[in-house]
Amino acid sequence: MSAAEAPTAGAAGLGIRRPNATFSARFFRSELRLVFGRRRNQAGLAVLTAVPTFIAIAVKTTLSQPGQDAPDFFRSITDNGLFVALAALTIEMAFFLPLAVSVVAGDSVAGEANIGTLRYLLTVPVTRPRLLAVKYAGIVVGAFAATFVVTLVGMLLGLVLFGGGSMTLLSGTQIGFGAGLLRVLGAAAYLACGLSALGAVGLFASTLTEQPIGAMVATVLFSTTCYILDSIPQVSWLHPYLLTHHWLDFGDLLRDPIAWNNILAGLYLAAGYAIVFFAAAWSRFAGKDVTS
Amino acid sequence: MSDLAVRTRGLTKRFGSQTVVDAIDLEVPDGAVYGFLGPNGSGKTTTIRMLLGLVAPSAGEVELFGADIPARAAEVLPTVGSLVEGPAFHPYLSGRSNLQRLDAADRTADPATARTRVDAALDRVGLLAAAGKRYRAYSLGMRQRLAIAAALLTPKDLLVLDEPTNGLDPQGTREVRQLVGSLAGDGTTVLVSSHLLAEVDQMCSHLGVMHVGRLVAQGSAAELRGHGVAEATVETEQPGEAARVMRELGLTDVRTTRTGATGTIGVVAPEKVVAACVHAGVGVTGFRVGRPTLEDVFVSLTGEGFDVSG
Numbered sequence: 015m016s017a018a019e020a021p022t023a024g025a026a027g028l029g030i031r032r033p034n035a036t037f038s039a040r041f042f043r044s045e046l047r048l049v050f051g052r053r054r055n056q057a058g059l060a061v062l063t064a065v066p067t068f069i070a071i072a073v074k075t076t077l078s079q080p081g082q083d084a085p086d087f088f089r090s091i092t093d094n095g096l097f098v099a100l101a102a103l104t105i106e107m108a109f110f111l112p113l114a115v116s117v118v119a120g121d122s123v124a125g126e127a128n129i130g131t132l133r134y135l136l137t138v139p140v141t142r143p144r145l146l147a148v149k150y151a152g153i154v155v156g157a158f159a160a161t162f163v164v165t166l167v168g169m170l171l172g173l174v175l176f177g178g179g180s181m182t183l184l185s186g187t188q189i190g191f192g193a194g195l196l197r198v199l200g201a202a203a204y205l206a207c208g209l210s211a212l213g214a215v216g217l218f219a220s221t222l223t224e225q226p227i228g229a230m231v232a233t234v235l236f237s238t239t240c241y242i243l244d245s246i247p248q249v250s251w252l253h254p255y256l257l258t259h260h261w262l263d264f265g266d267l268l269r270d271p272i273a274w275n276n277i278l279a280g281l282y283l284a285a286g287y288a289i290v291f292f293a294a295a296w297s298r299f300a301g302k303d304v305t306s
Numbered sequence: 307m308s309d310l311a312v313r314t315r316g317l318t319k320r321f322g323s324q325t326v327v328d329a330i331d332l333e334v335p336d337g338a339v340y341g342f343l344g345p346n347g348s349g350k351t352t353t354i355r356m357l358l359g360l361v362a363p364s365a366g367e368v369e370l371f372g373a374d375i376p377a378r379a380a381e382v383l384p385t386v387g388s389l390v391e392g393p394a395f396h397p398y399l400s401g402r403s404n405l406q407r408l409d410a411a412d413r414t415a416d417p418a419t420a421r422t423r424v425d426a427a428l429d430r431v432g433l434l435a436a437a438g439k440r441y442r443a444y445s446l447g448m449r450q451r452l453a454i455a456a457a458l459l460t461p462k463d464l465l466v467l468d469e470p471t472n473g474l475d476p477q478g479t480r481e482v483r484q485l486v487g488s489l490a491g492d493g494t495t496v497l498v499s500s501h502l503l504a505e506v507d508q509m510c511s512h513l514g515v516m517h518v519g520r521l522v523a524q525g526s527a528a529e530l531r532g533h534g535v536a537e538a539t540v541e542t543e544q545p546g547e548a549a550r551v552m553r554e555l556g557l558t559d560v561r562t563t564r565t566g567a568t569g570t571i572g573v574v575a576p577e578k579v580v581a582a583c584v585h586a587g588v589g590v591t592g593f594r595v596g597r598p599t600l601e602d603v604f605v606s607l608t609g610e611g612f613d614v615s616g
Contacts, residue, residue, distance in 0.1 A: 028336070029311065029371025029463045031384040033413035040410035040417055048407070052398065130394025134456065137358045137390070138411045139383035304360040 041140065045152040049118060050159070058114050059163050065110065066102035066168030073098075074175045086184055086265060094181045095172025096198050100268070102168040103161070103205060107261050111160055112237040115209045118156040119216020120230030122149040123299065127224040127306040142299055146217070150292060153213035158206040165202040169195070187270035201264040204277060208261050211284035212237055214291035215257070221299040224306045254279070257287050309336045309372075311464050311495035312357060316366035319352050326352045328519040329366065334497055334512065336371075339490045341506035341527075342499040343604065344516030350499045351391055353516070354468050357497075358388055370464065384414040387457030388466040392473075393449040397442035401433055401452050404441055408456050415460055427455040432481075446473035454482070458489075465489060467498045471505060483509050507600045517608040531603060538579050541566040541592030551586045555579060571595060 049055055073091050087101040103111075123146075126132040135145060181194030189197075216233035223229055240258040243249055253259050260280030266273040312334035319327040327349040334340040344350045355361040357368055359376035368375040373382045395404040405424045409415050415423065428434045431451040436444070444452065450473050457465060467486070471479040486509055490496050500506050506513070507527075514524040523530055538557065540548045545562035549569075552560050555578065557569035571579070576595045583590050598606070 027371070028309075029385050030373065030381050031414045031460075032381050033384075034416075038413060038417065041413075044407045044410040048396070048399075129396065130391070131396060133355075133358075133360055133390055134388075134394060134408060135411055136360060137383055137386070137388050138408055139359070139379055140411045141380050301362055303355075303362060305355065 041144070042148050042151055045148050046155060049152050049156055055118065055156075058117060059160065062106065062110055062114060062160055062164050063167040065106050066098055066164055066171060069101050069105070070095075070098045070168070070171040070175050090182065090184075091172065092176055094194065095174070095176035095178055096169050096181060096194055098172030098176070099165045099168030099198050100201060100265075102164050103202065103264070104262065106164055107205060108241070109238075111164070111205070111209055112212055113234055114160045115153070115157045115213050116216050116230050116233035116237070119153045119213040120220050120228075120233050121226040122153060122217055123220040123295075124223050124226040124229045125220075127304070128226055130306055132306060133304055136304060143296065146221075146292070146296055146299060149220075150214065150217050150295075153217060154210045157209040157213050158203075161202050161206040161209060165198065169198060183268050183270050184265060185269040189270070197267050201267045204264050204267065204280065205261060207281060207284045208257065211257055211287035211291075214288040214295070218291045218295040218298065221295045221302065255283070257283065259283070310334060310369070311336045311338070311371055312340075312497060313369045313372075314353075314357070314366060317353065317356060317363055317368060318365040319349075319356060319361060320364045326519055327356070327363075330516075330519075330521040331524075332514060332521060333524065334495060334514075336495055337490075337493055338512045339486065339496045339498065339510045340512045340514060341510030342497055342514050342516070343503065343506060344499075344501065345608065346501055348516040348608075349519040350516050351468055354388075354390055354466055354497075354499060357466060358383065358386070358390065360390070384412060384460065385463040386466060387459075387462040387464070388468075389453050389457050389470055390466070390468050392469070393453035395441045395449070395452060395456075398440060400438050400440055401444065401448075401455075402428065402437040404452065405456055405459065409459055412460065423459055427459050428452075430458060430485075431455045447475060447478050450474055451478070454485070462489075462494055464495045464497070467496065469500055470498060471500075471502070479505065503600045503604060513600075515604060515607050522607045523603075531597060531600065536571050536595055536597050537568055538571040538574075538576055538595045539566055539568040539593070540579065540583055540588070540590055542583070542588050542590055544588050547586065547588045548583055548590075551582050551588060552579060555582055566592070 073088070087097045087104055090097040091101060123132065126135060136142070178191050180188050180190055182188050212233065215236050216229065219229040219232040220226070237258060240256040244253055244256050244259050260276050260283060263276035263280055266276050310333055312332055314330060314332040316329045316331065317327060318325065318329050330353065332353070342350055352361060356363050357370065357375065359379040362376070370382045370386065375382065399407070402424060405427060406420065409420050409424055425434065428437045431454050433448060433451050433455060436448060441449070441452070450470070454470065471482050474482060483505070486496055486498065498506065498510070510527055512526050513530045515522050540552065542548045545564070545567050549560050549562045549567040552567055552569045556574050557571055560567060560569035580590055580593050
């Protein structure tokens, strides 16, 4: 192979074989095939697309427009099909998307431990930091995939049923279709970042147990508890630190000018959660006895 | 001193207040086929997990080919193939996909030759025809074969096989034995744990015996068998008489059973025992002299039957 490898191989004695110097994404690709090839996850993605589908059809088949008391995005659907995606994201962020991410994240390490493949990966060897990094990368890709599948299906159905054209923002301003499309995709990316942070919580939970279901439930409980605490005014001092606190502020991207305050706060919070919980997963997993 | 493929010093593992592995000094010479024996629950698997860096020792050190584990695991483990506590694969992936995943995880493997490597490993254990089937549809024997194939994806300097013939039929057991033999012939060091003595007896050059977390004996197979001395057994209807004659002849540790008498023969010529018995009017129906089987050695070391948990 490469010239750089020859001396390494020559120097290595009996029982020593050093990794190829070049970066390899093979294990990461294998992880993605594992996550996306799994029937359960494919079925989960299909279920996620049911929400935008249902919204689009329901709005289309009811005679009148959604009433003035309907949530923001619903009132705008008949004006611009792109709003189907935003309405679907609003609904799914409450439970379905966090659940989907919790399933993938909770399964990440605990699933391998449960069926015993963890010991064989570690003896290949995959170093423990690399295993966690690849597992988390898989979770992040999963979070983005889930969010964008909902968004794209919503936009597509919306455009077919209600048409596109220029978009009237929540602040009343009109922007062109291209700019509107970008803002919806931006909202989806923002939410995917929040979900990726939840994925780090799930990764940590997954290093605590050999039961993937347990880790999944713990992660769902975490996001649900955040929502509940966020709705209790007596603990308002806690609200700015709750992972879910800024999730539904993604609507701020649909204002003119964009209200960046909450969006940035949400991104910082997500980054903080991701770092803290990835570090927690690492400290937990680094020296853990693998007896599964 | 010859080079050691595996060396542990004072290796100890405690789980809570229980000491599962107690200060063992394992020495597996390079090129040996080392039979790691012990009843179920004697600490074999925990020791193997420590050798592979899966479990951190409570005390003591592990070296594979002179390199410290777990510190240098990343460069040593690629040359170590292992089978720990049975096969484990993703049930909904095919045998081939499972091997491809393990190959993809190996940073020392050349991606360009992955397909050849995986197919060669499958072929070696006779699974090529079933490679496309989902793992969940595999029989226990096929699963075990797949695990062996996984251990042999890349050339190995050391194979650590924990109960490799579990679940295999006699045919498969013989194949594993031949495989281990041919690998050892190529210079691969093999550490094979088992509670099946006959199996180990047939393939090992060295033995180590675990009992309740301790390594109670270790050495070459010949040395270990030498611990047991030859015994003469006279089969007769008159065990008491036979025993008396044998004691008079100078046999030691003579004991009677329902069907005869047995004693340590020492320097006494075996033919004299029969002659003396006949001369004394003892009807001899059978006579044999033998070294103890590995099982006898084992029982004398661990003081209990083989399948009893320690």
